[in-house]
Amino acid sequence: MPAPIDRAALKRLQQESPKLKELVEAGDWSTLRTKTAELKARATAQGIDSAYLAWCAAIAHHELGEPTEAVEAICHAARLDPVHPAITRAFRDVCRGARTRLCDEPTGSALVPALYAQLSRIGETDLACHLAMAHHQLEQGEVAAATTLVDAVVLVAPSNLEARALRRHLAQVTEDPNAARFEAMADDVEARQPFGVPGVRGRC
Amino acid sequence: MITYADARMSRLFDVAGRASEELHEKQHQRSLASFREVTARLEGVGLTSGWAAWGTAVNLDRLGDLAMAFETIQASLRLDPLSPSALRSFEVIANRLREAIANAAPTDASVPTLYGLLQQTDDADVPTHLAMVRHLAATKQLERAAALAEAVTLLAPASRDAWLARANVARLGGDEAGAAGFEAEARVRELDELPLAPITTKGKGA
Numbered sequence: 001m002p003a004p005i006d007r008a009a010l011k012r013l014q015q016e017s018p019k020l021k022e023l024v025e026a027g028d029w030s031t032l033r034t035k036t037a038e039l040k041a042r043a044t045a046q047g048i049d050s051a052y053l054a055w056c057a058a059i060a061h062h063e064l065g066e067p068t069e070a071v072e073a074i075c076h077a078a079r080l081d082p083v084h085p086a087i088t089r090a091f092r093d094v095c096r097g098a099r100t101r102l103c104d105e106p107t108g109s110a111l112v113p114a115l116y117a118q119l120s121r122i123g124e125t126d127l128a129c130h131l132a133m134a135h136h137q138l139e140q141g142e143v144a145a146a147t148t149l150v151d152a153v154v155l156v157a158p159s160n161l162e163a164r165a166l167r168r169h170l171a172q173v174t175e176d177p178n179a180a181r182f183e184a185m186a187d188d189v190e191a192r193q194p195f196g197v198p199g200v201r202g203r204c
Numbered sequence: 205m206i207t208y209a210d211a212r213m214s215r216l217f218d219v220a221g222r223a224s225e226e227l228h229e230k231q232h233q234r235s236l237a238s239f240r241e242v243t244a245r246l247e248g249v250g251l252t253s254g255w256a257a258w259g260t261a262v263n264l265d266r267l268g269d270l271a272m273a274f275e276t277i278q279a280s281l282r283l284d285p286l287s288p289s290a291l292r293s294f295e296v297i298a299n300r301l302r303e304a305i306a307n308a309a310p311t312d313a314s315v316p317t318l319y320g321l322l323q324q325t326d327d328a329d330v331p332t333h334l335a336m337v338r339h340l341a342a343t344k345q346l347e348r349a350a351a352l353a354e355a356v357t358l359l360a361p362a363s364r365d366a367w368l369a370r371a372n373v374a375r376l377g378g379d380e381a382g383a384a385g386f387e388a389e390a391r392v393r394e395l396d397e398l399p400l401a402p403i404t405t406k407g408k409g410a
Contacts, residue, residue: 123362127326130359152355156333157326197281197294197325 005046013043020056033060051080055087058094067098068111071118095124103132112136127157134166143174216245223259236263254284258293265297270304271314273297274321298327306331310342330360337369341376349373357389364393 017039023032036056043050054077061070074094077087102115116133119125130153137146147170153163164185171179223238239259246253257280264273277297280290305318319336322328328336333356340349353370360366371386 120360121362123330123360125359148358152358155352155355156328156359157323159324160326197278197285 003047005048009042009046010048013039013046013048017050017052020053024056024059027063029060029063032056033064036060049080051077051084051087054080055084055090058090062090062094062097065101067094067101068114068118070094071098071115071122075122095119095122099124099126099129103128105132107132107135107139109136127153127160127163131160131162131166138166138170138173143170146170147174210249212245212249216242216249219245220256223256227259227263230266232263232266236260236267239263252283254280254282254287254290257283258287258290261297262293265293265300270297270301271317271321274301278325298322298325302327302329302332305335308335308339310335310338312339315339330356330363330366334363334365334369337373341373346373346377350377357386362393364390367393 020032020036020039023029023035036053040050040053040057043053054073058070058073058077061067061073071094074087074091077084078091081087098115098119102112102119105111105115112132113136116125116129116136119129130149134146134149134153137143137149147167150163150167150170153160154167157163164182168179168182170176171182176182219238220242223235223242226232226235226238239256242253242256243260246256257276261273261277261280264270264276274297277290277294280287281294284290301318301322305315305322308315308318315335316339319328319332319339322332333352337349337353337356340346340352350370350373353366353373356363356366357370367386367390371383371390374380374382374386
């Protein structure tokens with residue numbers, strides 16, 4: 001039988017938790033992160049797992065540029081309350097932020113495979129993430145893995161210029177006898193590329 | 205009173221105003237005809253309009269001609285890639301295309317056409333790819349179906365549906381052991397939590 005909740009402790013938590021929202025509104029992310037962690041530890045001690053606290057943590061990590069922690073926290077929040085509008089909105093923002101960070105990281109950064117694995121696990125990668133990961137694999141000398149990934153991207157998104165260019169580069173690196181074919185395909189795709197349509201957003 | 209130095213322009217603005225009113229009143233067939241007239245008159249005087257293409261695309265979409273609507277909204281974006289209404293309509297039409305392909309019968313001949321359209325703009329998503337896998341399998345193009353299913357499971361390993369589609373293709377090809385393996389992968393996803401991602405209707409993801 002679980003230990004009974006300390007009602008006085010719960011009341012204190014309930015009095016303090018609305019202040020986190022004030023920190024969100026004030027944009028005081030560092031204090032939000034610290035205060036949320038403190039309240040979370042106290043809530044956990046009472047056997048309370050709060051979606052609201054997880055949401056606050058996710059927002060703080062997201063704004064402080066800590067994408068892996070942000071994704072972890074927002075996933076936790078979504079598990080606890082998957083239909084809460086604030087959580088679903090934050091889920092989108094946090095995942096978008098993580099994707100952007102993954103793609104902007106310098107090739108070779110350990111954050112790339114970490115974020116890629118995390119986003120992949122929750123089905124939130126897109127074509128740009130796959131290509132960033134392929135670049136990372138290439139940088140790490142994992143040419144076969146990069147080629148497998150890029151081949152899959154080219155198959156599902158044959159109009160993607162970056163994928164074609166990377167495939168062509170991989171063909172040159174590996175001295176693939178089909179390199180000329182990839183050159184021709186890349187040129188063809190470039191000629192047919194639609195103008196004005198919003199950029200790559202393939203969501204596989 | 206608003207006057208125009210050129211009678212052709214005066215007439216053009218009359219038709220454009222009417223096209224807009226008809227669209228607002230949801231008289232899509234008439235509005236489409238009016239927008240087309242606007243476009244033709246513009247061409248006659250050597251002009252173009254992203255707005256006219258947008259109106260044409262919206263009407264085509266409402267009338268159910270998704271393929272033409274998608275082509276036309278791209279034409280609108282070529283003319284004004286920053287127009288918020290064109291960008292929004294692009295998302296709406298792309299969503300409808302994705303929905304149409306995902307709900308199409310596997311043997312529906314429109315599937316490859318719609319899939320090709322979405323691929324042109326990198327707008328295909330996992331359910332779209334899987335609809336194409338089903339189509340390829342149903343039309344006995346098993347090698348292509350297997351290759352596409354394999355690519356989707358590589359790129360979207362969290363998708364239970366993708367593993368099931370791959371298993372189905374393997375089974376159709378007589379690879380019972382492979383099918384069982386892919387079904388096992390699907391079961392792993394079954395035991396996992398449901399996907400956390402909210403249903404992002406783009407225009408609405410990702």
